[in-house]
Amino acid sequence: MKGLGRGAYLALVYAFLYLPIAVLIVYSFNDARYSLSWQGFTWGWYESLSQNDDLIDVALNSVIVALLSATLATIIGTLGAVALYRYRFSGRNVLNGLIFVLIMSPEIVMGISLLLLFVTMGLELGFTTVLLSHTTFSIPFVVVTVMSRLSGFDKFLIEAAQDLGATEFQTFRKVILPLLIPAVVAGWLLSFTLSMDDVIISFFVTGPDFEVLPLKVYSMVRLGVKPEINALSTVMFALTLVIVLIAQSLLKERK
Amino acid sequence: MSDHALFKRVAIGTIAVWLLLFAFAPNLMVVIASFLTRGESEFLVWTPTTDAYARMLDPLYLHVFWNSFYLSAMTTLLCLVIGYPFAYLIARANPAVRPYLLLLVIIPFWTSSLVRTYAMIVILNTNGLLNTLLQSLGLIDEPLELLYTDGAVIAGLVYTLLPFMVLPLYAAIEKLDWRLVEAARDLGARKVRTFASVIIPLTSPGIVAGCMLVFLPGLGMFYVADFLGGSKTTLIGNLIQRQFLSARDWPFGSAASVTLTIVMGLMIGLYLLAAKRANAKVEV
Numbered sequence: 001m002k003g004l005g006r007g008a009y010l011a012l013v014y015a016f017l018y019l020p021i022a023v024l025i026v027y028s029f030n031d032a033r034y035s036l037s038w039q040g041f042t043w044g045w046y047e048s049l050s051q052n053d054d055l056i057d058v059a060l061n062s063v064i065v066a067l068l069s070a071t072l073a074t075i076i077g078t079l080g081a082v083a084l085y086r087y088r089f090s091g092r093n094v095l096n097g098l099i100f101v102l103i104m105s106p107e108i109v110m111g112i113s114l115l116l117l118f119v120t121m122g123l124e125l126g127f128t129t130v131l132l133s134h135t136t137f138s139i140p141f142v143v144v145t146v147m148s149r150l151s152g153f154d155k156f157l158i159e160a161a162q163d164l165g166a167t168e169f170q171t172f173r174k175v176i177l178p179l180l181i182p183a184v185v186a187g188w189l190l191s192f193t194l195s196m197d198d199v200i201i202s203f204f205v206t207g208p209d210f211e212v213l214p215l216k217v218y219s220m221v222r223l224g225v226k227p228e229i230n231a232l233s234t235v236m237f238a239l240t241l242v243i244v245l246i247a248q249s250l251l252k253e254r255k
Numbered sequence: 256m257s258d259h260a261l262f263k264r265v266a267i268g269t270i271a272v273w274l275l276l277f278a279f280a281p282n283l284m285v286v287i288a289s290f291l292t293r294g295e296s297e298f299l300v301w302t303p304t305t306d307a308y309a310r311m312l313d314p315l316y317l318h319v320f321w322n323s324f325y326l327s328a329m330t331t332l333l334c335l336v337i338g339y340p341f342a343y344l345i346a347r348a349n350p351a352v353r354p355y356l357l358l359l360v361i362i363p364f365w366t367s368s369l370v371r372t373y374a375m376i377v378i379l380n381t382n383g384l385l386n387t388l389l390q391s392l393g394l395i396d397e398p399l400e401l402l403y404t405d406g407a408v409i410a411g412l413v414y415t416l417l418p419f420m421v422l423p424l425y426a427a428i429e430k431l432d433w434r435l436v437e438a439a440r441d442l443g444a445r446k447v448r449t450f451a452s453v454i455i456p457l458t459s460p461g462i463v464a465g466c467m468l469v470f471l472p473g474l475g476m477f478y479v480a481d482f483l484g485g486s487k488t489t490l491i492g493n494l495i496q497r498q499f500l501s502a503r504d505w506p507f508g509s510a511a512s513v514t515l516t517i518v519m520g521l522m523i524g525l526y527l528l529a530a531k532r533a534n535a536k537v538e539v
Contacts, residue, residue: 006344010356013341017363017417020374023384027377034382080270087263091271098274101282104467104519108475108492109512112499113281116288116509119298136277139270168262190365197367199478200492204499214369218478221373225380233370244365248358 021237028230045231055216055232062196062213065127069134070191076135077142077191078184082176084143085150086158102140110137111204118205125207133205134198138191145190145251149183150176182250189247193240282516289509298505307510316494320514323491326405327473330412334420334469335462337413342424342461346431357425364418372479375411376402379483407483408490412473419468427461428454460530467522474515491515 031042049055084095102110114136118129161175177184199214206212213236220229289307294300310316345356363371378384379401386398401407435457439449455462477492491511498508 009340010344010348013337013417014359016337016414017359020378020414021363021366021371024370024374024377076269076273079266080273083263083266083270087267089267095271095274098278102274102278104471104523105282106471106475106512106515106519108477108495109285109516110281112495112508112512113285114277115499116284116505117277117281120284132277136273139273143270168260172262172266193365197365197369199367199369200475203496214367217369217373221369221376221482225373225376229373230377233367233373236367236370240366241362244362245358248361252354 024230025234025237028227028234030227033227045227046235048228049231049235052228058211058216059213061127061210065130065134065212066192066195069131069138069195070188072131072135073138073142073191074184074188077139077187078146078177078180080139081143081146081150082172082180085147099140099143102137103144107137107198107200108204111201114201115204125205126210129205129207130202130210130212133201134191134195137198137201138194141190141194142184142187145187146180146183149180153179186247186250189243189250193243196236196239285509285512285516288505289513291506293504293506298503304506307506308514310507311510311514316511319489319494320491322489323474323494326408326412326488326490327470329409330416330473331420331466331470333409333413334417335466338417338420338424338465339462342421343428345421346425346428360418360421360425364422368415368476369478371415372411372476372482375407375414376482379407379410402483403485403488405484405488408480408488411479411483412469412476415476415479416469416473419472420465423464423468424458424461427458427464431457459532460526463526463529467519467526471519471522474518 028045029041029043030039031044032039080095080099084092105113111133114129114133115125118125118132123129157175157179158171161171166174197214198212199218202212202215203218206215217229217232217236220226220232288299290303290305292300292302292304292306311320345353345360348356376383380386381398381400381402383401385401386395389395390398431454436449436453439453444452474490475492475495477490477496480488480490480493495508495511495515498504498511502508
């Protein structure tokens with residue numbers, strides 16, 4: 001009986017977490033614009049999504065920014081994690097502190113602080129500023145993911161490489177990086193997801209000529225609930241689901 | 256320069272330059288901006304003043320702060336009450352199913368909170384699932400006005416932020432040294448007593464971390480209040496957003512952000528203190 005109660009509690013909370021998304025997905029296939037009752041299965045809302053050129057442009061913007069920012073963040077974050085882990089240098093604590101600040105900063109504070117920076121620098125708000133911002137908020141996630149893998153490392157492998165005459169770069173390229181690959185890929189995937197989903201920071205750092213998907217969804221929802229949004233949300237959820245599953249399976253390999 | 260030094264310099268240099276430019280400088284600018292004056296044509300004028308901070312004491316804004324803190328605190332409390340037993344059960348589950356139970360928490364953790372907030376609208380709508388369900392069960396005659404209330408905002412925040420509470424709690428409970436719990440039981444402590452005096456203190460870093468990860472974003476998620484709240488429900492996030500996008504009062508928006516950051520700093524301090532005390536207790 002006790003075990004049953006426990007299971008029931010778990011099931012209840014999982015239902016709370018998943019039921020609203022499940023309802024959203026079901027309605028995205030419902031052949032009715034306003035009615036809640038089931039009017040039959042349709043792909044119609046997905047078709048109307050695929051014919052909405054404006055929306056496709058915005059989705060492409062998001063994908064391009066996500067691909068580029070994830071790649072930049074992965075390069076900088078991986079190098080950074082290796083540097084912070086391997087080397088002792090003055091200012092190391094400052095860098096660790098800044099990464100901690102980036103992780104803990106409320107998104108809205110990061111959004112306005114980057115807006116202030118870009119305006120001061122005279123950068124036009126749009127693609128560049130969104131890319132720089134997304135790279136910035138993704139870096140700490142890459143650093144943390146890579147760092148946790150590094151700390152599980154056999155230090156003797158690095159020492160052995162260097163005893164055999166490998167330079168720092170060769171050690172990085174031939175020994176450290178291959179061992180880090182799962183964490184690096186997971187970090188990239190998670191950065192990609194973060195970039196695709198970000199609302200708050202993009203809200204502040206983008207200009208009128210460059211729209212990204214979450215902001216488009218935001219303005220669509222403000223205008224009212226429509227079945228197309230159900231379909232679009234379903235697509236976004238499915239994308240996240242696939243990426244997270246791949247990232248998780250990569251991270252689990254180390255055990 | 257040898258290859259040795261070059262790689263090291265590039266690795267350190269890249270992350271250092273990026274963080275100084277895009278993390279340190281912007282935060283410094285917010286602090287500076289909060290002490291400047293708003294201009295007629297420009298956003299900021301170089302006239303130092305503490306006006307922005309003084310204006311936050313206006314009852315109108317104090318009310319926004321109070322209301323936002325209240326909604327966030329309620330959200331945090333609910334997440335803790337729902338999340339603690341949940342995380343506990345996952346941590347104590349059969350090791351074979353545990354990774355899958357955990358994965359089911361990680362997926363919503365990474366799912367766009369915008370999509371999840373939208374899902375909440377679909378549930379709470381006047382002709383949404385909850386109203387339809389309650390009506391068909393005969394519990395209510397007329398659909399309830401669930402949307403556009405403070406309750407809806409809390410429900411939305413709990414829904415989007417619950418995974419942020421569960422994950423750190425799980426990490427803390429899973430690491431728990433169960434020998435200490437057994438020792439307490441052997442020494443005659445009852446279940447409630449063991450829970451209150453052993454399990455809770457030992458998992459306090461997870462509790463504090465979870466509360467911070469829920470409380471702080473809860474103050475800023477302006478779109479949750481936009482979608483689910485009435486016109487009167489304003490979070491600190493909405494306040495800051497308006498200063499930057501419609502009211503064009505950057506010093507005031509910056510001052511509100513600095514205040515938010517200071518609150519965050521105090522909470523982190525509290526967290527480190529709790530973690531230290533928990534460690535000290537284990538060593539004793």
